Amino acid sequence: MSAPLYQLKAEFFKTLGHPVRIRVLELLSRREHLVSEMLAEIGVEPAHLSQQLAVLRRSNLVVARREGSAVSYTLTDPQVAELLAVARSILSGVLAGQAELLADLRATPPGSPPPA
DSSP states (O other): OOOOHHHHHHHHHHHTOSHHHHHHHHHHHHSOEEHHHHHHHHOOOHHHHHHHHHHHHHTTSEEEEEETTEEEEEESOTHHHHHHHHHHHHHHHHHHHHHHHHHHHHHSOTTSOOOO
16 A cells, blocks of 8 residues: 555655755756765765765655766756745745844834734
8 A cells, every 4th residue: 555645745845854955956956966066065074965865866856877986966857946946935935024024023112012
């Protein structure tokens, strides 16, 4: 018996739930990257990056290609880049709303009721 769709979605989002994995996917959204390039961009230890790339490979979000001793990665599906763009748009809206609320709070004199 297969897992319900909501459970598979939860596992998918769990895979995305790590800052290094998100950063890797953002880099790969632009183009294929060598592991050495990702190390320089992300600034984590090689073992940590390797571990996160393994998680992304197991989830079939990225694929590796070896040329000699160099290993490069690419996204398996361009929709991953689209998903990251949608997430960025949603977060921009949320943060804009919070910035407006903060501005309202700062504009309210101490002791007066907060704006409705």
